[in-house]
Amino acid sequence: MAAMKTNAMRILSAKKIPFKHYTYDPEVTDGVMVAALLRQPGEKVFKTLVTEGASKNHYVFVIPVGETLDLKICAKTVGEKSVAMIKQKDLLPLTGYIHGGCSPVGMKKLFRTVIHTTARKHETICVSAGHVGNQIEVSPIDLAELIGAEFSDIIV
Secondary structure (H helix, E strand, O other): OOOOOOHHHHHHHHOOOOEEEEEOOOOOOOHHHHHHHOOOOHHHEEEEEEEEEOOOOEEEEEEEOOOOEOHHHHHHHHOOOOEEEOOHHHHHHHHOOOOOOOOOOOOOOOOEEEEEHHHHHOOOEEEEOOOOOEEEEEOHHHHHHHHOOEEEOOEO
8 A cells, every 4th residue: 555645745745855754553642652653752753733822813833742832932932912722623724634633834824833942953853744643754944944934942
């Protein structure tokens, strides 16, 4: 059976950005467990979180799977009075991705994105490939350039 090629993977290929593709049991939804299944340290595997600011603008934050987003710092980083996580039911219509399979690459719209500063310590990081059970490993610098992301300290 041929390997699945997700929209995120097609975009990376089209832009000639090198990446590795990993699959894991889609029943596993805990990010720390996903990192273990991928045989990757947790600080190298990142989750993609989507928020809404007081202005109703949306923002994407990419942080290590074992960490927690600091919403106050995030709001300050993007110049908002406050930001809150969006409701799970709003994720698919907004981004084109479902919970557990949200990639920072290939969302319906390009949202302002902030990647946690620790990503720069690694040659590569893993993020969702845009489908539950699929991850891509890519240079954090290439990723940031592709999606126009900035780096900031956004965790508790």
